[in-house]
Amino acid sequence: MEERRVGYYEILLVMVLVTLLHISLNIVPASANFSDEVEQHRRNLLANGLGTTPPMGWNSWNHFNCQINEKIIRETADALVSTGLSKLGYNYVNIDDCWAELNRDDKGNLVAKKSTFPSGIKALADYVHSKGLKLGIYSDAGYFTCSNKMPGSLGHEFQDAKTFASWGIDYLKYDNCNNDGSKPTVRYPVMTRALMNAGRPIFFSLCEWGDMHPALWGARVGNSWRTTNDINDSWDSMISRADMNEVYADLAKPGGWNDPDMLEVGNGGMTKDEYIVHFSLWAISKAPLLLGCDIRNMSKEIVEIITNKEVIAVNQDSLGVQAKKVRMEGDQEIWAGPLSGYRVAVVLLNRGPLRNAITANWDDLGIPPKSVVQARDLWQHQTLKKVFVDKLSATVDPHSCKMYVLKPVG
Numbered sequence: 001m002e003e004r005r006v007g008y009y010e011i012l013l014v015m016v017l018v019t020l021l022h023i024s025l026n027i028v029p030a031s032a033n034f035s036d037e038v039e040q041h042r043r044n045l046l047a048n049g050l051g052t053t054p055p056m057g058w059n060s061w062n063h064f065n066c067q068i069n070e071k072i073i074r075e076t077a078d079a080l081v082s083t084g085l086s087k088l089g090y091n092y093v094n095i096d097d098c099w100a101e102l103n104r105d106d107k108g109n110l111v112a113k114k115s116t117f118p119s120g121i122k123a124l125a126d127y128v129h130s131k132g133l134k135l136g137i138y139s140d141a142g143y144f145t146c147s148n149k150m151p152g153s154l155g156h157e158f159q160d161a162k163t164f165a166s167w168g169i170d171y172l173k174y175d176n177c178n179n180d181g182s183k184p185t186v187r188y189p190v191m192t193r194a195l196m197n198a199g200r201p202i203f204f205s206l207c208e209w210g211d212m213h214p215a216l217w218g219a220r221v222g223n224s225w226r227t228t229n230d231i232n233d234s235w236d237s238m239i240s241r242a243d244m245n246e247v248y249a250d251l252a253k254p255g256g257w258n259d260p261d262m263l264e265v266g267n268g269g270m271t272k273d274e275y276i277v278h279f280s281l282w283a284i285s286k287a288p289l290l291l292g293c294d295i296r297n298m299s300k301e302i303v304e305i306i307t308n309k310e311v312i313a314v315n316q317d318s319l320g321v322q323a324k325k326v327r328m329e330g331d332q333e334i335w336a337g338p339l340s341g342y343r344v345a346v347v348l349l350n351r352g353p354l355r356n357a358i359t360a361n362w363d364d365l366g367i368p369p370k371s372v373v374q375a376r377d378l379w380q381h382q383t384l385k386k387v388f389v390d391k392l393s394a395t396v397d398p399h400s401c402k403m404y405v406l407k408p409v410g
């Protein structure tokens with residue numbers, strides 16, 4: 001395979017393509033001149049100081065759907081602490097859809113659902129904060145949320161942002177159902193401004209499912225943006241979300257992350273090896289690590305996966321560069337990206353049904369030729385005894401991966 005060096009003409013080509021895409025999506029009118037665009041960027045720049053590394057925590061949707069209540073949320077907060085997950089960085093407790101009454105109160109305020117959240121959201125935020133954690137909530141840039149069981153925030157953005165801030169909310173996931181047909185690029189920035197005015201830093205997670213390529217405009221609107229529609233707890237769904245998300249790798253950075261949807265690890269639909277692939281790909285892709293299982297009841301196997309400190313460290317690395325597929329040969333793929341300290345994170349991925357050898361050449365990984373490299377196997381928790389020159393090979397089981405951090409030595 002040829003060396004992947006990005007040359008001047010490639011950069012120019014990407015710039016032209018991105019501009020054409022902007023124009024064809026009508027994000028920037030064809031007539032806008034460059035200084036208008038820069039000016040607009042400046043005015044809208046999201047600088048809430050959050051998301052310098054991908055967010056970590058838990059969200060209720062993947063496991064509980066609408067069957068949530070304040071007991072589950074409190075017990076989840078307790079479990080994040082008692083399992084040691086919070087110490088590893090999992091600190092957001094995020095309530096998804098179905099937490100509110102279908103009708104606002106007579107002043108137009110959102111109201112927590114009395115039958116399931118009788119103590120109200122402020123009390124829940126106080127509880128979660130008392131454990132050293134943060135509370136996230138969910139709304140929608142339409143008239144109703146996707147469940148149709150609670151109101152959305154369209155037309156109520158400033159009021160709702162103030163309500164969230166007054167309750168002590170730290171994170172808002174903002175969905176895209178039941179809207180008025182206008183573009184997300186019109187509706188989402190209204191909530192951005194509302195949150196910036198609310199008097200409390202609130203992580204803003206855009207959930208428009210990748211419809212209008214939010215990677216192209218999300219960084220000035222939110223701290224993360226979904227690049228795909230919903231994940232489910234299966235190999236095909238998981239791996240295809242990783243693929244769709246990878247396309248936008250160049251556009252993720254500290255403060256603004258691509259989001260291939262929340263984790264399914266622990267929900268029972270995949271094998272242990274498949275969940276290891278899921279966690280490894282999310283980590284190396286700098287995706288939000290939002291657990292989606294019932295963390296009050298986890299097997300030892302699942303705990304081992306989600307508490308792998310070395311894999312988490314790849315996700316939280318200060319450089320904040322999302323990995324890319326640097327080589328694809330049939331079912332065998334190499335995903336890699338730089339880490340701080342001149343290190344490189346690598347996943348050797350076998351998507352196929354047969355055991356196979358996979359070789360990563362330094363050329364593929366952007367490591368200078370002839371470099372002597374030390375390899376740390378992140379799932380075996382072992383630094384390999386021999387050092388490597390020019391390449392690293394491993395045999396990988398079906399639907400499995402190996403994950404390494406490579407460090408040039410000497």
Ligand code: GLA
Nearest residue numbers: 061096097146147175207230
């Ligand atoms: C959409 C989102 C999901 C979840 C549900 C809730 O489908 O993409 O992540 O929030 O709505 O109804």
